[in-house]
Amino acid sequence: MIALDKSYHSTCHSLAFELLFRNDFDTRGHTVMSKAAKFITRHSETFLAEAQSLSHTGSFGWSVATGEIYWSAETSNIFEYDRTAKPTLEMVLRRTYPDDRDLVQQTRGRASEARADFELEHRLLMPNGSVKHLHVSARALTNSSGDLEFVGAVTDVTAVKEAEEKIRQDGHELRRIVDAIPNIVVVLNPDGQRIYVNRVALEYTGLSIEEMLTESAHARISHPEDMERLREVRQDALIKGLPFEFEQRVRGKDGKYRWYLMRYNPVLDEQEHIVRWYATGTDIEDRKQAEDKIRQSEIELRQILDFAPQHVAVLGHDLNRTLLYANQAVLDYYGLTLDKWRSSDRRKYYHPDDWERLTSEAQSKFLSGLPHEYEARFMGKDGKYRWFLFRWNPLRDEQGQVKRWYATAMDINDRKHAEQRLQNENVALREDVDRFSMFEEIIGSCEPMRQVLKQVTKVASSASTVLILGETGTRKELIARALHRRSNRASRAFVRVNCAAIPQSLIASELFGHEKGAFTGALQRRIGRFESADGGTLFLDEVGDLPMETQIVLLRVLQEREFERVGSNHPISVDVRLIAATNRDLPAAVAAGTFRRDLFYRLNVVPIVVPPLRERAADIPLLVEYFVGRYAKAAGKTIRHIGKQTLKQLTAYNWPGNIRELQNVVERAVILNETDTFFVDESWLKLESAESRPPREGLSTLSDREVEIIEAALADCNGRIAGPSGAAAKLGIPRSTLESKIRRFGINKYALKGQTS
Secondary structure (H helix, E strand, O other), X not given: OOOOOHHHHHHHHHHHHHHHXXXXXXXXXXXXXXXXXXXXXXXXXXXXXXXXXXXXXXXXEEEOOOOOEEEOHHHHHHHOOOOOOOOOHHHHHHHEOHHHHHHHHHHHHHHHHHOOOEEEEEEEEOOOOOEEEEEEEEEEEEOOOOOEEXXXXXXXXXXXXXXXXXXXXXXHHHHHHHHHOOOEEEEEOOOOOEEEEOHHHHHHHOOOHHHHOOOOHHHHHEOXXXXXXHHHHHHHHHHHOOOEEEEEEEEOOOOOEEEEEEEEEEEEOOOOOEEEEEEEEEEOHHHHHHHHHHHHOHHHHHHHHOOOOOEEEEEEOOOOOOEEEEOHXXXXXXXXXXXXHHHOOHHHHEOHHHHHHHHHHHHHHHHHOOOEEEEEEEEOOOOOEEEEEEEEEEEEXXXXXXXXXXXXXXXXXXXXXXXXXXXXXXXXXXHHHHHOHHHOOOOOOOHHHHHHHHHHHHHHOOOOOEEEEOOOOOOHHHHHHHHHHOOOOOOOOEEEEEOOOOOOOOHHHHHHOEOOOOOOOOOOOEOOHHHHOOOOEEEEEOHHHOOHHHHHHHHHHHHHOEEOOEOOOOOEEOOOEEEEEEOOOHHHHHHHOOOXXXXXXXXXXXXXXXXXXXXXXXXXXXXXXXXXXXXXXXXXXXXXXXXHHHHHHHHHOOOOOHHHHHHHHHHHHHHHOOOOEEOOOHHHOOOOOHHHXXXXXXXOHHHHHHHHHHHHHHHHOOOXXXXXXXXXXXXXXXXXXXXXXXXXXXXOOHHHOOOOO
């Protein structure tokens, strides 16, 4: 019999180590012992102990005849016993989870009786109440005396078990989410056989999950007229392995059919093999019914349109958009018959300044089949041009292909000439909207921005006043526009006023309008921004720069919902939702006496803080990709790659000018770029952090930050303010705004000449 002495202990260690890394176990004891001896010769016990510790696996030996047990230091650690304590079976059972003790004893008994290897998993209940999961593997050996002994390994698999449980919980949670989606969701195997459908599909069809997973389910719920078409589309797409979609009618449990748009997307493994298909079904019954009504009323509509004063035309879907029909108003305007109008060169009727613009703007929308509109001047039979608003809408067939284009043209000649007098309409703000068209979408998915968008979603539908706070260049106006678009005022005007860009002597007239003769130069009545925004939203940017007298009037408007034009004593009532924004510390301004406390409370109903770009580093790659795409398209360049080092540099930079600064850097890089890979000259980025500058006494955090940005821009521009290379252009703000801020903060622009930042 082999004694459980030090050499045997080493044998146990070695055999346990071999159990860890080999699966081809030798069942003959002397062969194992021979291999163990060779292993011990090659490797020290120290190495083995380290390996056991790293793998959380200990070794043990057990003589069945004597009951004697040996275990390694790592086994002692796993059971949390003192290493000097001599192990016994009673110690093992003491730590064994009560519900698992019978399993451990029965497994040990069967293995001893059969003189066979054994393997099991069980739990330990530790003194502190925690639970561990063990995996035990043991080999049965017979020594020279014929006595049975077991040598094995004990692995702490608690982390694995916890991970498996987490995966199971996540799976249950995901299934609950899928079941809560209002759309039909189906999961298919690579051959297109359904293996899962969500609760919505079961409730709509009235079938059980077992019925839905059968081959016959497709025929039971699909409309007979759709079966052949769907089979061909589906089989072809499944073979190609590409995403596809189609429309079909699906029968509900009430026996009625509804139209659904089914979208299929494949999931690929690392070898590009399809492992799953995910399909979603969206109810489009209402849309299909509307299309049917349009088709049914087309003949009657054509008869009506011939008597309409508005220009109406029907054109083909090809690139030349062949004229199929024009109502009498069209023919009368051009002085042509339908046949002559069809054969004429329509380009000669366009105003020369409009033709090229419309060709570039509208061509892509025609090709993509998107509804769109544009304004253009056309020459009539009298040789004079008039402005028309054209609206184009496609008519599609059941496969979604464009069959016809319907065009209407409204004479807007009088409106075009009166746009200056109609600033209370959105059309009067077209130039302002175009100026900010690049930022109609908020780019960002980081947690700070998600929190901001959650606030926007919650407050947008209310009429409450919102105060947007944030550093300069964080694009606070985007948040204001998002609040407007998601409100019940979205169809009305969104009027923006930059309070810092308007001279103080004119700001009252700008906001509230004036009467003719109210002051020198007031040659006619002027409608103010409040009146223009009636029924819509007024956005006061840089509200912290309002002079005190204007603050008083603004407070009255907020309280009483009425105002008087400059030079008038007649009150005007308005229904305006006010959104204000500033990069100033308004509480500090209130304390300093430069901003009214009561106005601050009126504005600060719902504050929203826009995070600076340095707190949105995760969004920088998205913003860079967005700006590169926009500027490359505008410059007629093709940029296919963004260098990893460039992204790393841009992400690491502090961006004192926030998104506006990032935009300027990307625009400059795109303009200068000569390859299809986007990169930024590292020298453009100012690596000096805000923390390295000495603090300024008496300035708030936001104001201090703004001073640093202005000083950096002035240093870059050698103290120059105006012009394309001046600090105002670099910061993207009007010259008057920058000069106002320089005076307010007491910045010495002359001291910054010759400096670099």
